[in-house]
Amino acid sequence: xxxxxxxxxxxGALHVLQGIDLNVSKGExxxxxxxxxxxxxxxxYCINGLEEIQQGQVVVDGTPVHDRKTDINKLRxxxxxxxxxxxxxxxxxxxxxxxxxxxxxxxxxxxxxxxxAEKQLKHVGLGDKLDxxxxxxxxxxxxxxAIARALAMEPEYMLFDEATSALDPELVGExxxxxxxxxxxxxxxxCVTHEMGFARDVSDRVAYFHQGVMEEVGPPxxxxxxxxxxHTQKFLANVR
Amino acid sequence: xxxxxxxxxxxRKIPELLEAGLLTLEVAVLSMLLGIAIGLGLALLRMKGPTxxxxxxxxxxxxxxxTPALFQLFFFxxxxxxxxxxxxxxxxxLAGLTFNNAGYLAExxxxxxxxxxxxxxRAARSLGMTAIQTYVRIIIPQxxxxxxxxxxNQMVWAVLMSSLGMLVGFRELSGETQFxxxxxxxxxxxxxxxxxxYYIIVKIILLASNLVARRLFRY
Numbered sequence: 001x002x003x004x005x006x007x008x009x010x011x012g013a014l015h016v017l018q019g020i021d022l023n024v025s026k027g028e029x030x031x032x033x034x035x036x037x038x039x040x041x042x043x044x045y046c047i048n049g050l051e052e053i054q055q056g057q058v059v060v061d062g063t064p065v066h067d068r069k070t071d072i073n074k075l076r077x078x079x080x081x082x083x084x085x086x087x088x089x090x091x092x093x094x095x096x097x098x099x100x101x102x103x104x105x106x107x108x109x110x111x112x113x114x115x116x117a118e119k120q121l122k123h124v125g126l127g128d129k130l131d132x133x134x135x136x137x138x139x140x141x142x143x144x145x146a147i148a149r150a151l152a153m154e155p156e157y158m159l160f161d162e163a164t165s166a167l168d169p170e171l172v173g174e175x176x177x178x179x180x181x182x183x184x185x186x187x188x189x190x191c192v193t194h195e196m197g198f199a200r201d202v203s204d205r206v207a208y209f210h211q212g213v214m215e216e217v218g219p220p221x222x223x224x225x226x227x228x229x230x231h232t233q234k235f236l237a238n239v240r
Numbered sequence: 241x242x243x244x245x246x247x248x249x250x251x252r253k254i255p256e257l258l259e260a261g262l263l264t265l266e267v268a269v270l271s272m273l274l275g276i277a278i279g280l281g282l283a284l285l286r287m288k289g290p291t292x293x294x295x296x297x298x299x300x301x302x303x304x305x306x307t308p309a310l311f312q313l314f315f316f317x318x319x320x321x322x323x324x325x326x327x328x329x330x331x332x333x334l335a336g337l338t339f340n341n342a343g344y345l346a347e348x349x350x351x352x353x354x355x356x357x358x359x360x361x362r363a364a365r366s367l368g369m370t371a372i373q374t375y376v377r378i379i380i381p382q383x384x385x386x387x388x389x390x391x392x393n394q395m396v397w398a399v400l401m402s403s404l405g406m407l408v409g410f411r412e413l414s415g416e417t418q419f420x421x422x423x424x425x426x427x428x429x430x431x432x433x434x435x436x437x438y439y440i441i442v443k444i445i446l447l448a449s450n451l452v453a454r455r456l457f458r459y
Contacts, residue, residue, distance in 0.1 A: 050362055076368040087363035091381045091459055100377060101367035133459035146363075153367060 001025050001061065002047060002157060002190075008055035009042055016042050018212040019056070026156070029189045031199035031220075034209035035235060040192040041084075043209075044159045047190070048079040061156065077105065080150030084162040086142040088134035094121060094145050095130040098152045106153065113152075120148040124178050140171030144178050151182075158182060160191040196239055200224050208232045243428075250429045253420050260416035261437050267333055267405070267412060268398040274334075275341025275398075276391070282342060283349035297346070304343020310404050312336045317408040329410035337398050344397075348390045352383035385457050392449040396442050403438075413437060 002024040009017035016039045024030050032040045045051035047058055049065045049072045058065040063075055089097050098117035102108045108116070121127055124144040126137075134142050143163060150158060160179065164172045176198050183189060183202050193199055199206050200220045207217040210231040216223060227233045285297040304312065313336035316327060327335065356379055364374040403414035411419060413434055421430035 048366055050366060073365075073368045073370055076366060079366070081363075081366040083359060083363060083366075085357075085359050087357075087359050089360070089363075089378055091385065091457075101369060104373055104377065105368040135459055149367065 002188075003059040004043075004047070004056070005059070006056040007043075007046060007053055007058060009039070009046060009051065010054050016212050017046070017053075020214050022207065022214060022217070024157075024188065024190060026188050027186050028205065029183045029187075029191070029203045030205050030207060031203040032190065032192045032207045032209060033194070033196070033199055033223075033235070037211075038209040039212045040209045041161050044081070044161050044190065044192055047159060048076055048081055050081075073105070077153050078156045080153060080155035080158045082143070082146050082150055082158065082160045082163045084165050086139070086146040086166075088137070088142045088145050088149075090134050093131050093133055094126060094137070094148075097134070097145055098149045101149065102152050116152050117148075120152045121145070123151065124148045125174070138171060139167045140174045143167065143171075143175045147175075147178055147182075157188045157190070160189065160193065162192050162194065165194055194239075196224070196236075208235065210235070245429060246426050247429055247433075249424050249426055250420075250433050253430075254433070256420070257413065257416060257434060257437060260411060260413045261441060263411070264399060264402050264413040265441060267330065267337065268395065268402050271334055271337035271341050271398050271402075272391075272395050274338040275345050275394070278338065278342035279345030280349055282346035283353060286346065286350055287353060300339075301343045301346050304340050305347070309336070309340050309401050310407065312339055313404050313408060329405065329408050329415075332408045333402060333405040333410045333412070336404075337401060340401065341394055341398055344394055345387075345391065348387045348394070349383065352386040353379070355386050356382045388449075388453055388457070392446065395445055395449070399441055399445065400438065 002022075004020050004022040007017050007020040008015070020039075020043060032043065034040050042051060046053050047060070047065065049070075053066050060075060060078060063070055065072070065075060089100070092100060095114065095117050098120055099113040102116050103110060103113040118127070118130065121130060124147050126141060126144055126148065129137065129141065129145075134145065137145065147158075147163075163179065164175050167175065172195070176195060179189070179191065179198070180202055191198070191203070203220050205217060206220045206223040208215050208223060208227070208229070208231070210229075215229040216227060216232050222228075223232065224236065227236060282297040282300055285293050286301070289297060313332060316335040316339070317329075317332040320327060360378055360382070361374055364378045365371070369377070402412055405412045406415035406418045409415070417430045417434040421427045424430075
C-alpha cells in the first residue's frame with residue numbers, strides 16, 4: 001500500500017503540493033487528472049523519491065520513502081515508473097534496455113536477465129524488436145519499451161507520468177492498450193493522465209488536482225458524473 | 241632556380257625518422273590518455289564541483305585554451321626549470337601536451353554531458369540504479385559518442401603539436417628531422433619527407449578512429 005500523509009512540497013517559494021492525503025491499496029488503479037502545473041507529476045516523483053519533500057510523509061509498504069535510513073535504490077525496485085518523454089536508453093538495443101536493470105540492480109545472471117527482457121518485450125508486443133535500437137522505433141513503441149523496462153524489475157506498483165502526452169495521436173491507442181492490459185492483470189497503478197476516456201474506463205478511483213490541492217477523489221462515475229467541486233466541474237467542461 | 245635536390249641522404253635516414261615517428265605517436269597517445277582522464281575530471285568539477293575546485297578547473301581550461309601551446313610547453317621546460325625543477329625533454333612535451341589536451345577535452349566533455357538529457361538520469365534512477373551505475377552505464381556511453389569525433393580531432397592535434405618538442409630539445413619526429421637537416425643542410429628535403437610521414441600517421445589514426453567508431457556506435 002502507498003500512504004501519502006499531509007504531503008507538502010515547495011519549489012522555492014512555490015507551494016506545489018499543499019497537504020496531500022491519499023492512500024492507494026494493492027490492485028487499485030488510480031488516475032490523477034487536472035490541468036498543467038497542478039502538482040500531479042510532482043506527486044509521482046515524490047512517491048519514488050525522485051523529489052525531496054518538505055513536510056509530511058510518503059510510505060510504501062511500510063517504508064518511509066524520504067527517511068534517510070531508507071535504501072531508496074532498493075525501494076525503487078518496487079515502484080516502476082514510465083515518463084512522458086519515454087527516455088529509452090539510445091545506446092542500448094530494446095533487449096539491453098530492458099535487461100540492464102535486472103542485471104546490475106537485481107544482480108540476476110546474464111541469461112536470466114535476457115529471458116526476463118524477452119518475456120516483458122513480448123508482453124508489451126515488441127517480441128519482434130529485440131535487437132532493434134530505440135532510434136528505429138516509433139514513439140509508441142519506445143513508450144511500450146519503457147513500460148517493459150519498468151516491468152522487468154517486477155515492481156509492485158507502476159507510476160505513469162502522462163505516458164501518452166508526447167505521442168502522436170495515432171500512437172496513443174497502443175500505449176493505452178498496454179496500460180489497460182496491466183490493469184486487467186491486477187497491477188497497482190497510479191496514472192497521471194490527460195486521457196479522460198482511460199481514466200473513466202480503467203480506473204477504480206479518479207483524483208482531481210487543482211493548484212497543488214487534491215480537490216476531489218472518488219469512483220469515476222462520481223468524478224465524471226457528478227463532480228462536487230466547482231473547479232472539477234469547470235475542468236471537465238473544458239476537456240470534453 | 242639553382243637549387244639541386246638531394247634526396248638520397250634523406251632516404252637513407254628513413255628508418256631513423258620512422259623510429260622518431262613512433263616516439264611522436266607514443267607521446268601523443270599517452271598525452272591523450274592522460275588528457276582524457278584529467279579532462280573528464282575537469283568537466284565534472286566545472287559542472288558539479290565545490291566552488292574552489294570549480295574555479296581551479298575553469299582556470300586550467302582557460303589557460304589551456306587561451307594561450308599558445310608552445311608557451312605551455314615552455315612553462316613545463318623553462319618555467320619549472322627556473323624554479324630548479326628540471327624535467328627531461330620527453331616529460332616536458334608529455335606534460336605540456338597533457339595540459340593542453342585536458343583543457344580542450346574538458347570543454348568537449350562538458351558539452352557532451354550537457355547534451356544528454358537530465359531525464360535519462362531520472363529514468364535510470366527510477367529503475368533503482370545508483371548514481372554511479374547511472375553515470376557508468378547510461379550517461380558516459382552517450383557522452384562518448386557525442387565527444388568521439390572532437391576527441392579524434394584532438395588526437396590529431398596532439399600528434400601535430402608534439403612537433404613543438406623540437407624547440408625544447410626533444411628528438412621526436414620533428415626534432416630528429418631538424419637534427420639531420422642541420423647536419424646535411426638538406427633542410428627542404430628532410431622536412432618534405434617528414435611532412436609525408438606526419439600525413440601518413442594522421443591518416444592511419446583517422447582510419448583507425450573510423451573503424452572503432454563503426455564498431456562502438458551502432459545506433
